[in-house]
Amino acid sequence: MGRKKILEKRLARLQKKKDALTQRALASEDAAEVRSINDELAELNGEIEETQEEIDAIEDDQRGGDPTSNPDEGSAQQRSNPPAGVQYVNGGVVRGSYGQQANASQHRSNDDPLDSMEYRQAFANYVRTGAWDYEQRTDAIVTTSDIGKVIPNTIMNELIKELKSYGQLYSRVRKLNVQGGVEFPIEDLVPTVSWITETAVSDTQKAPELKTSVSFGYYIAEARIAQTLLSSVVSLDLLESEIAKLLAEAFVKEFDRIIIAGTGSGQPTGILVDTRVPSANKITMAAADAEDWTKWRTKFFAKIPLSYRGGGVLIMTVDTWESLICTMKDANNRPLYSEAFDVQTGDTTYRFNGKEVILVESDLGLYDYSTATTGQAYMIYLKPENYAINSNLQIGFKRYFHEDSNKWINKGLTIIDGKLLDVNGVYIIKK
Numbered sequence: 476m477g478r479k480k481i482l483e484k485r486l487a488r489l490q491k492k493k494d495a496l497t498q499r500a501l502a503s504e505d506a507a508e509v510r511s512i513n514d515e516l517a518e519l520n521g522e523i524e525e526t527q528e529e530i531d532a533i534e535d536d537q538r539g540g541d542p543t544s545n546p547d548e549g550s551a552q553q554r555s556n557p558p559a560g561v562q563y564v565n566g567g568v569v570r571g572s573y574g575q576q577a578n579a580s581q582h583r584s585n586d587d588p589l590d591s592m593e594y595r596q597a598f599a600n601y602v603r604t605g606a607w608d609y610e611q612r613t614d615a616i617v618t619t620s621d622i623g624k625v626i627p628n629t630i631m632n633e634l635i636k637e638l639k640s641y642g643q644l645y646s647r648v649r650k651l652n653v654q655g656g657v658e659f660p661i662e663d664l665v666p667t668v669s670w671i672t673e674t675a676v677s678d679t680q681k682a683p684e685l686k687t688s689v690s691f692g693y694y695i696a697e698a699r700i701a702q703t704l705l706s707s708v709v710s711l712d713l714l715e716s717e718i719a720k721l722l723a724e725a726f727v728k729e730f731d732r733i734i735i736a737g738t739g740s741g742q743p744t745g746i747l748v749d750t751r752v753p754s755a756n757k758i759t760m761a762a763a764d765a766e767d768w769t770k771w772r773t774k775f776f777a778k779i780p781l782s783y784r785g786g787g788v789l790i791m792t793v794d795t796w797e798s799l800i801c802t803m804k805d806a807n808n809r810p811l812y813s814e815a816f817d818v819q820t821g822d823t824t825y826r827f828n829g830k831e832v833i834l835v836e837s838d839l840g841l842y843d844y845s846t847a848t849t850g851q852a853y854m855i856y857l858k859p860e861n862y863a864i865n866s867n868l869q870i871g872f873k874r875y876f877h878e879d880s881n882k883w884i885n886k887g888l889t890i891i892d893g894k895l896l897d898v899n900g901v902y903i904i905k906k
Contacts, residue, residue: 479533486526493519497606516606589628598627598872602718602885605874626870626887630718643833644790645730647859649896652867653691691865691892694742698725699886722870722887728839733893734862735790735855736840743893746862747840747852751898760854760904765799765844768811775856775904776828783858783900788831790855794843796834800827830856847906854904861900866891 496512496519588594597609601624698721737745746752758778764770779787791800803811815824825832837843842851871888895901 482530489523595627642727644734649860649863651863651865732839757903786858790833792837792843799844852903852905856902861897864893
């Protein structure tokens with residue numbers, strides 16, 4: 476029996492053992508046993524890899540005309556079991572169209588390992604069993620020690636779609652991916668212009684000191700996912716779709732909340748909490764003023780500089796929109812707000828004094844006008860790009876066994892920070 480036949484039998488035996496261990500890990504509810512199985516699987520994968528490399532080397536030698544190999548045996552095997560992607564011309568095999576390189580391109584056709592089917596299948600198996608079986612290339616970084624296994628790009632692409640669809644604020648603010656801990660100046664340098672004559676020149680001006688800067692930290696957000704749902708999903712595509720939906724539902728609400736009211740302690744800093752917002756930009760509009768149209772013009776809109784008028788939006792809850800804006804009336808009890816909607820879709824156009832209105836839920840930190848008490852904020856005005864989210868938006872996935880509840884816990888994690896860049900164009904309306 477040739478060396479190749481021996482190796483092929485060994486490979487089949489190792490693969491069978493691997494399948495049996497994987498099934499044991501899936502069925503086990505003992506955390507210690509699962510850890511032991513995972514260690515054994517790691518060693519087994521190394522043996523499988525080495526055996527496959529030896530088989531591939533023998534095949535390469537046979538194709539290259541190695542005098543020690545049996546050409547009849549190699550040719551018969553190639554004819555009886557041609558590799559995927561082989562092409563035939565007049566009944567003959569095109570030699571350059573198959574072999575190890577063709578097989579490699581099938582599994583790793585994309586430079587990014589997170590896009591490969593090989594990585595997607597390994598991640599799906601990790602979600603279902605906790606066993607990580609992926610041959611990582613030395614030039615590819617696909618894990619982050621702080622947040623676990625990095626979710627494949629196919630899931631991330633779907634997640635981003637969900638965030639843009641449901642994240643009313645997140646989809647509008649600025650996205651950055653800069654190094655944490657580095658100070659970034661945010662003050663403009665505008666010199667003073669002087670008029671000169673043929674004999675007089677302007678004085679040299681010293682550039683003003685940069686007294687305002689912002690830096691970003693590293694905060695980890697976590698969302699837990701029910702194992703019972705993921706265990707019932709068998710198809711890879713369905714598994715990825717379910718993970719995307721679950722993570723979107725978990726993260727999108729929190730992303731919008733931290734933009735408005737993040738505490739800045741262990742999480743990003745929200746607009747309402749940022750102490751850098753000038754006190755002059757915090758405007759009190761009690762009931763007597765808020766229901767008077769002229770007060771809005773004189774106490775609020777008149778205060779917004781020209782540079783912050785373009786692109787500015789108003790953020791308020793549905794209650795504030797319905798109970799305040801839509802009910803505002805003149806001295807003759809006639810409504811001042813004229814509702815506009817798309818006759819084809821029926822969608823309402825939300826605008827106040829020409830400014831776009833973004834409606835948010837009342838559990839994100841912004842109070843309803845009808846229930847807000849003295850000092851509580853019920854409306855925000857800003858240019859969305861003046862708030863920045865700093866993250867590479869890579870969602871990590873961790874799976875572990877909870878001893879007390881005897882359940883597998885699956886959770887998604889992401890590293891993120893966020894805060895205002897330009898606080899001068901932010902206005903907070905409160906009672």
